[in-house]
Amino acid sequence: MSKTIHLNQTLYEISTQYPEVVSIMQSLGFENISKPTMLQSVGRVMTIPKGCRVKDIPLDTVITTFQSHGFEIKE
Numbered sequence: 001m002s003k004t005i006h007l008n009q010t011l012y013e014i015s016t017q018y019p020e021v022v023s024i025m026q027s028l029g030f031e032n033i034s035k036p037t038m039l040q041s042v043g044r045v046m047t048i049p050k051g052c053r054v055k056d057i058p059l060d061t062v063i064t065t066f067q068s069h070g071f072e073i074k075e
Contacts, residue, residue, distance in 0.1 A: 005066060006074045011051065012043035024069055029057050 005014055005021075011033060015021045025033045030051060032038040052059045063073050 002072045003070055004072045007048055010044055011046050012039055028062055029055055
C-alpha cells in the first residue's frame with residue numbers, strides 16, 4: 001500500500017495520517033510544524049503549497065523529498 005498525500009489536504013490531516021511527515025517537513029525548513037500548538041491551529045488550515053509560499057520553499061523540492069521517502073503526491 002502506497003502512502004498518498006493530496007496537496008489540498010491540510011498539514012494537520014496529513015500529519016495525523018502519517019506522523020513521519022512532521023520530521024520530513026521540519027527538515028525542509030518548516031520548523032514550527034513540530035510545535036503541537038502550531039499544528040493544532042495553523043496546521044488545520046495550512047496546506048503544503050500554502051506553506052511553501054509562506055516559507056519561500058520551492059514546492060518541487062518538497063514533492064521530491066516526499067517521493068524519496070516513499071510518498072505519492074497527488075495534485
